[in-house]
Amino acid sequence: MNIASRFFSQGGEEPESFLVAREQVEHAIEHAIHYLPSQGPIAVFVHHNTLHAYEHLPFEQGVIEGWKQYGAQPYFTEERYRSEYQRGRITDEDLDCELGRDLGVGGSDRVVFSTTRYALRRMMLRFPIRNGPDEELRWFVSETDALKLFRSEAPQEVSKLILDRVEEALLAGGMSRVELESRALQWMHRVCLEGAGLVGEVFNDIRLARRHRDILFESRGIDCDSRVHEQLIRFLGSVTDQGFAQWMLPNRERSFYELFQDYFGVAAAFHPKWLQLVSRSISEDRAAGRTSMDSIVHSLHVLGVREYGVEEFIESTFLSLPGWAGMLWQLESNAAWTPRPAGKGTLIDYLAIRLLLDRASLRGSLLEMSEADGLKALGDGSLSMERLAQELRFHQRPGVRQTVEQRAFILFQLAQLLGWTPMDLSSLKSAEWQRLMSEISAFGTMERRRIFHLAYERHYRVGVLDALTAHGECEPEGEIPKFQIITCIDDREESFRRNLEEIEPRVETFGAAGFFSVPMFFRSVSDAHYIPLCPVVVKPQHFVDEIGQLSQQELQRRQAEARRVLGQASRRLHLGSRTLVAGVVTSLLGSVASLPMVARVLAPRLTSRIRDLVARVVKPTQATTLLIERMDGEVGACGLEGALNRGFTHDEMANMVERLLGDIGMSRFSRLVFIFGHGSSSLNNPHESAYNCGACGGGRGGPNARAFALMANDYRVRRKLELRGLMIPEETVFVGAYHNTCSDSIEYFDIDRLPPSHHLEFLEAKETLDQARSENAVERSRRFLSAPFGMSPEEALRHVEARSEDLAQARPEYNHATNAVCFVGRRSRTRGLFMDRRSFLTSYDPTLDGEGCPVLTRILQAVIPVCSGISLEYYFSTVDNQRYGCGSKLPHNITSLLGVMEGAASDLRTGLSQQMVEIHEPMRILFVIEQEPARVLEILARNPGLDRLVRNGWVQLATLSPESQQVSVYESGAFEPYVSRGVQTPKYHSSAACYGTTRDHLPIAQIDSPRTVGGEMGGVR
């Protein structure tokens, strides 16, 4: 084989001293890992800051670095911001204010004539600066009114001033206005052209070619990655498969690298040439006894990568398939819970494999070129990038170069806006032109987008802060509320709580992280495995099982057996339909499938009802209980992580109850206290887990709520709490419940244990809660295009139920989309504010917190990372859905049970889908904390992790004084008192009146129904 022999001949040409050191490669890999997406297997979706690797930089710098690294947009496009400006979402005031703040004292520097930098930039923001290729500009100038009339947006007084001065200069008193205008503009354009000609080249940003493939692609249009990816993606799918394929890769216990050698090691004659090159290099590696690390070093040598370029080269090699590389790292480092985690060193193996394939494909591409090119010789020799670039006459693309005409056109437009007369302009010297032009290019589109973005955020921020200033007076506590509920802090519960408060003013609501400080591994009666129900940063230490109640255990055993049989049968059917012989039988009977299909698509809700009815035969009854109590000798029962405990001791229970009630500042108790865990269920939704409770690590929080209620009701726990000074009245009963945020259904746990004395109250409360969830469904429906306005609460409830059961529904609910604020403080400060499901609400009572704010510290340690993760993931998936997000959901294809690809074969797509974020407004989340600024600063000082997020501006921060209406805003290390604009917050008598019939975002409003517990009662229903 001629090619191959030539290929080998160069292997040992260069002395070994050119080899990059192993340590350096290791270091480069470690470094590169930071830039990989940190999304794990999709069954457990946890929201992360997409740019977590850049958190050490200020936000505005980080997004630009991200743009350079991933080629992804840092902000919305300029057109998008301009349309937001057009429709008033960004106002002049916002722009002026943010621009002024950004420029500081530098804003008053003169740029030219009397124009300050501030004035120049202000005009560039307010009015679009158009541009285009020379031909287009020439056409525009000669065929339109550009040289006859002033730009339509140009301020009247400015154009008048210019005309007057030109009239003076030309001594053309009698000239008609029309002629004067065209004379002035022509003159102006000519001067601008001359001036622009005096200015040196101005370059825009340069994106470097980082890999060999980039050079080949840019100069010849040959993408040698595409066939590598085709092979690699299939192979990666097999290696990482978590149990989808019936026939798995043989010898899966071997390392990734060895599997690759087995798989690609033999090439048949009909294989394409480059694959034969791959198998040749494999046998060479084998003969030389190279490990994967050795192979990387060798490949880098062959590819001519030198020490100084190693880091960047490895980074960009990983980033050519970021999703898969990231998933391998997650499987290797962070996925002990999956059926088939990856072994240590998998990512290193992957790099070795990738480089082998890249090498072969590149060489193959060069060898395939026609003789005439003279490039064929290159295929045989060394493959350094320098040599390749030289041979291909490739130059780093110098971005978009502005021509004289383009520069002139920009100047021409600005002159009209800023009143630069042709006479003034023609007096400018070359250096002044240069200065003017560089001032203009210093405020390029990226800078403009940055200011637009700040203004976009400001607009919403001042709305919130004004509303809080105007609204949040502290009122004395009134009588004991009718009942109390604790929900998750989730933004989706905001509307549920608000609607409940509107329906029944004598209800008090609290928000706490939805695992209710009960971290556990949980397994329900019908589950096969334990799942962790707590934030991902916490490692649960306890196992909790759901078991049938004694009287039901025999029935449940039989049901479990029936489920097992049915499950096995259904699995056989599924697999069978894909095989030869069994497939015939299933297909011949396949017409039966037409019934469920037609039914499911045309009447999803009815079908699911019927299915539930049928399933009731094998479904476990509600008659279960949780094994939360530690039994003697039950230590290290399950051994997932060594010695873990089954159930909690009473002391541990008391700790958890005390902790939660202390955190939310609950000091008085109604006779009924509900705790709502939440989750979401939908069909045909690979991202389903992302819709669940973030505080439960992408699980459903029902069991946590149930466990908490059981603990808080336990008399032994209460006795222990009493000793610690926490008195829960004897007649107070806790009820655990589960709120499905997609179908707005509520399930109550253990109500059979409710003492008869509370039955009536429970039923009343349930009725109120039912009313609240239907009102909530109405409010949610306003966002859904397919939901008509004017639905009754019952219809709305049916609508959202159908959504959660509809196979065809790509938007079962909108999850955290539109999230923008997180309020940490007493509910009384926000109660009665219509926050449009955009605010996380964490209950915290500053008056009860101790010295050094231990409670607030604890809360912020949990809330800031979690909420900022959600907010930033939504931010990035929205501003660049293709690169940071996972694109449209419609062509998604689940692969290896790990993630989704687009269509037949693509990178694993991470981030959020277009359907999830389409209504989101990308903004950094605004935390408003009810505490004095000084104490918040102290907390930040003690928690470098939080401080980094806040100081670098990845979140916005403000405080609300516990004693007064004073709001302070955090800015570069200190809090500045906020002065309200004094704009009246709109008032409505109910939420429904507030949202009316609009699908758009709404500003914060006040709902002026009786809003505190102690206030006047009644009159609402």
Added chain:
Amino acid sequence: MSLVQFFASLVVGAPVIGLVMLGLSGLLQRPFSELMVDRIAKISVGVGLVGALGILGVMLWTGHSVEVLDLGNFVEIGTEHFHFHLEFLFDRLSLPMVLMTFVLVGVIGSFANIYLAGDAGYHRFFLSFSMFLVGLLFAFLAGTIETLFFGWELVGLSSALLIAYFHERKAPVENGLWVWGVYRIADGAFLMAALMLHHLTGEGEFMRMVSATAWPEGIVRMDNWSTWVVGLLLLVAAAGKSGLVPFSGWLPRAMEGPTPSSAVFYGALSIHLGAYLLLRMGPLYSESIGLRVLMFSLGLLSAIFAAMASRVQTDVKSALAFASVCQVGIIVMEIALGLWYVALVHIIGHAFLRSLQLLRAPTLLRDYRALENAIGGRLAAGEPFWVSHLSSQRQMQWYRFALERGYMDALIEGWVLRPFVKFFRVCERIENQWLQKLNGVGSGQEKQSARGERERVSE
């Protein structure tokens, strides 16, 4: 107009009118609202379904086994003895297929209406989708081979368009082009067969051509040799359209489009078009044992290959795609064995089952969890029984064979595509040289051709 004629024109007319309305609205740049599009799609399918049921009723009532809707000659050139004869045949073969088509297209259409709501390509999708429906109806109901070809082409075109639905990305367009290419091969074979049939029998009508009586009985009026050639060509056409060996590679590529369109292609309808063609031409094949053996082997080979390929795929949609090929292979075997009614039932059952599976493919994770919970443990995976007897190296080779989809695409690319392109490159070069000679030496010409080549490479 008799009752049958009325119903028949409903079946054919309603979808055609739907297509024309959607097409015109796009052409005139007056797009309908999504609600209106949905209504048009639903009404055209609903009316068509009523018509088809009506004909079924009439046929059961009267006991006729064939009804014909003859629209006369669409084009007729007397001197050249050419006519394009539009004729629709409702018989025991086409009617069940049409009923199935309406039900499936209707269901998948209403699925897509919700699934694609608000998507930028909503209108485009429904335009292609209704074109697809019309194509299928023409193909299934065709009474003449030219009508069948017309429908066949429409199906091919709309399929390629739907695969390339996300045309802002590269992969869908490339794959759409690939599928289109494979379809062209099938179309080429079909066209040749049709011409030969015409030539030999002077007719394009199935009724007179292959059968004097209603399907499935029939006698072929051709000599042995012609039967072989026509039969072979039609077999190639069917293999291309149904993704049989060696054309199976296009199936997984077809899943670039949104889920509902994938469901109609390899899940349900267009993949069975090839099998339908063989059924329709059944009488032709029953004449020749050799052809039947060939057909049987093709089916068997495809079924075995696809069963292997399906087992190793790690993504849902590819696994389902190959599972479909497996069943189509078996259907072809059944046709070869003369079990036509079994094949018909098999087609319909398989179409429904696979569509349902595809429509709920994205629920896979949830289904797996439910199964695991029911069974109470991890789901076991194994390997085919025969594999465990092989050596480790052989196992890997077979595995690779299955995962690489039998190297079929690579082979087609290497042995068909590249030589093809190369040939025409050479032709181009010669042409350019001649042009240069004719024009006198023009350097501009040369530059242009170099650029053209570069562009082609980047494609």
